[in-house]
Every structure is written in C-alpha cells, then in structure tokens.
Amino acid sequence: MLTVESLKKSYDDTAGRASGRRSDAGTRVFAVGGVDFEVHDGELFTLLGPSGCGKTTTLRSVAGLERPTEGRVTLGGRVLFDSKHGVNMRANQRGLGMVFQSYAIWPHMSVFKNVSFPLEVMPRAKRPGRKEIEDRVRQVLEVTELGAYAARAATKLSGGQQQRLALARALVTRPELMLLDEPLSNLDAKLRETMRFELKRLQRELNLTAIYVTHDQSEALVMSNRIAVMNQGRIEQIGKPREIYTKPATRFVAEFIGTSNFIEAKVVSVSGGEVQVDAAQGRLVAHGVEAAPAVGDTVLISIRPECVDLSRERRGDVPNEWSGTVLTRAFMGDVVDHIVGVGDLEVRNRSNPNLSIPPGTEVHFSVAPDKVTLVPVD
Structure with a gap:
C-alpha cells in the first residue's frame, strides 16, 4: 500500500x-x-x-x-x-x-x-x-x-x-x-x-x-x-x-530490544545450520543459523536472559552447560534476575520467582542451541 x-x-x-x-x-x-x-x-x-x-x-x-x-x-x-x-x-x-x-x-x-x-x-x-x-x-x-x-x-x-x-x-x-x-x-x-x-x-x-x-x-x-x-x-x-x-x-537491535548477554567467540566448526564456537569461557553450539560464518571468523553471541536455564546441580547431559557463581540477584515481582560470574564474564539469567539462589552459590547453567544467536561483529 x-x-x-x-x-x-x-x-x-x-x-x-x-x-x-x-x-x-x-x-x-x-x-x-x-x-x-x-x-x-x-x-x-x-x-x-x-x-x-x-x-x-x-x-x-x-x-x-x-x-x-x-x-x-x-x-x-x-x-x-x-x-x-x-x-x-x-x-x-x-x-x-x-x-x-x-x-x-x-x-x-x-x-x-x-x-x-x-x-x-x-x-x-x-x-x-x-x-x-x-x-x-x-x-x-x-x-x-x-x-x-x-x-x-x-x-x-x-x-x-x-x-x-x-x-x-x-x-x-x-x-x-x-x-x-x-x-x-x-x-x-x-x-x-x-x-x-x-x-x-x-x-x-x-x-x-x-x-x-x-x-x-x-x-x-x-x-x-x-x-x-x-x-x-x-x-x-x-x-x-x-x-x-x-x-x-x-x-x-539485540541491545535495544530487551536485554541480551553478549559473548565474543571464534567459529571452530560449521555444518549445515550448526555452528560451534569457542569463547574464553568454553564452547557453545548454535543451531538454525541461517547465514553461517566461516571457520575462523570472530562472531558475537547473543543470548537472552530468559533462555539461560539455571540449576544448582550439574546435569552433564545438556548442551552448552557452563559453571559459575551467583554474584547478585534481584526480585522483580514476576521474575528473579540472577547475575552469574563465569571468570571475568557476567551472565544474566531471568527465572520464575520460585527460583531464587543467594549470592555466592556455585551454579550450573545451560542454553538450548536454538537460543544461541550469532550477531555480526560491528
């Protein structure tokens, strides 16, 4: 029109x-x-x-x-x-x-x-x-x-x-x-x-x-x-x-629309729509990548806080699982935000208010591969 x-x-x-x-x-x-x-x-x-x-x-x-x-x-x-x-x-x-x-x-x-x-x-x-x-x-x-x-x-x-x-x-x-x-x-x-x-x-x-x-x-x-x-x-x-x-x-766009965790990483493997990247904190796998980068490219990983699945126990059988320590938490009514430290990286998790983990607690978190988004480096 x-x-x-x-x-x-x-x-x-x-x-x-x-x-x-x-x-x-x-x-x-x-x-x-x-x-x-x-x-x-x-x-x-x-x-x-x-x-x-x-x-x-x-x-x-x-x-x-x-x-x-x-x-x-x-x-x-x-x-x-x-x-x-x-x-x-x-x-x-x-x-x-x-x-x-x-x-x-x-x-x-x-x-x-x-x-x-x-x-x-x-x-x-x-x-x-x-x-x-x-x-x-x-x-x-x-x-x-x-x-x-x-x-x-x-x-x-x-x-x-x-x-x-x-x-x-x-x-x-x-x-x-x-x-x-x-x-x-x-x-x-x-x-x-x-x-x-x-x-x-x-x-x-x-x-x-x-x-x-x-x-x-x-x-x-x-x-x-x-x-x-x-x-x-x-x-x-x-x-x-x-x-x-x-x-x-x-x-x-990732920063302006909502909140994202950004992690810089290097591409180590590309197979169809699956891309594996190495960050300083560990390896991540992304599925459903439409415009796949080349091996060796530096990319920016974007992960929404609600896609970070937080747990006190290590599961071991889930992809993209990292370990860290809760640095702080904030009760926001309908959700609770946790900031988890992984080395010098801070990862934000957004959870149901039934999950509230105190600062200083060792935790494990994972991200489903289809929730890992690759953003071109500016």
Whole structure:
C-alpha cells in the first residue's frame, strides 16, 4: 500500500557538526539517511528506535509535514513525493489520518464537535451532508467507546478517553493510512498498557493500515505486525516482533530490544545450520543459523536472559552447560534476575520467582542451541 524509497532528510548544520551524520560536504546533517520500507494493507507497521534516530522525521515526511531532501513516497497509485520529478503533494491533499503525541484536541469543543470538525471543514465539493456527518461521527464514537460522552466537553475526559478521541477524529475521515506518533507516551504506565491492547483491537476490527512511531520496545512487540528498528537515521532490521526479538540482525537491535548477554567467540566448526564456537569461557553450539560464518571468523553471541536455564546441580547431559557463581540477584515481582560470574564474564539469567539462589552459590547453567544467536561483529 505505502512504499518509501531511498528517503533522506537533511538539515543545514549550523551548530552541531559533532553529530556524526554530516554529508560529504560537511555542511548538512541527515536526520534520515536513506530509508526503504513498505507497509501492507491492513498492517500496523512500527518505526522503533531511540530519541533522535529519525523515526518521527520519517513519519512527518510521509504525512507531508516535512519536505524530504531525496526519495520517493507512494500510496496506492498516488505519488505523494518524488524528489526527481518535483512532486510534493500538500499534507491536506494526502488524505492521511494523524494522531499526535499531545492528542491536540480542541478544548473549547465537545467530544462530538471535535470529531465532526474535520468533516465540516472539507471543501464543499467533498463535504458530506449534515446527516452523513452525524452518522459517521456517531459510528466512530461507538467504535472507540465514546458514544456516551458525545455531549461532554473534551477537557472533561480522562487521559485514555482523550487518546481515543484523537483517534476517533482521525478515523472519521476514513483515511487510507493512519499515522500515530507516540500517542500513548503521555499516559501513566498502567493506562498505557491497557491502551496498547485497545488500539490493537481497533486496528484489527477496522482493518486499519497504520504506521506507529514509538521508542517503547514492549509497545512495539505487543502491537505490531512488523517492526523497523531505526538507528542514526537508518533502518537496521525489519521483521515480525518474534523475529526481531529472537534473531536480531545487529548488536544494536539485540541491545535495544530487551536485554541480551553478549559473548565474543571464534567459529571452530560449521555444518549445515550448526555452528560451534569457542569463547574464553568454553564452547557453545548454535543451531538454525541461517547465514553461517566461516571457520575462523570472530562472531558475537547473543543470548537472552530468559533462555539461560539455571540449576544448582550439574546435569552433564545438556548442551552448552557452563559453571559459575551467583554474584547478585534481584526480585522483580514476576521474575528473579540472577547475575552469574563465569571468570571475568557476567551472565544474566531471568527465572520464575520460585527460583531464587543467594549470592555466592556455585551454579550450573545451560542454553538450548536454538537460543544461541550469532550477531555480526560491528
């Protein structure tokens, strides 16, 4: 549905040339340094990354709120932007719905008027009749569970209700594509968790196509059909949430999405999808390696803490078993984290709270070969 090709956005670098994202001439900083992706019909596609990675600039470029320096953006059969052919459709002509971080609801209007206003200000040739406007507003208010608050002042709504109001206002125009710029970041933690599932429900029920921008890894994993992880103006990896989490393509992705144990090792054997590596602390076997390295290559091993199986007793019949000493533990409610020392290496384990081993205890831990991920060395 949406295609973004070779998108770049640069700014004149008048003050901060130490940013590391200068052009060859050294006079411009690229906030977005060449981004390519597609968003499929009915998909919630998330741009995920830390502050300053270029995700919001990319979204605003799709919306028409920023003019890219280079690239091409198409939606269906329409060209929204093309730097080579001088095409730059105005934001109000693109027919996109957008929900901002601040919601931007109109405080002097009722809930009903907030939602009806985008229809009422349409050009006369496209503006629906009064009856159709009322019907469409009532429909989206019911879908967003705000029907009972139609006459209420917008400022009298709770934070979660205001977020849904901003969404209803964008939905009423029936846009081809929804753009959501960190819409949950102003909510408290508990409400934010509830609204993740609420937004996902609406997206599925209405078959919405949407681009969602966030820096919250949990939010992206819960809500997305696919995720694009961005870093310094570029996309490091695109994939389904489980794929991004279990098979990170780079060290940045492995570090940014959740928590990982990193171990540097050298490849000693490659056989089909099985790779054996030697680290300073011992040997590890990895299964299901898609892009196998060559013997002698140095690789970075990534192991998620929940994949480290901790035991007081040595089992001996399990692969990838190492011994160490518990250095510290932390009770976190639903899990307990143990830090295990193996020589000068510290390995984090995440376990059920029923397992809590005091510091100083000699332990043994193992990792299933299919949970050992090889990450290219940067």
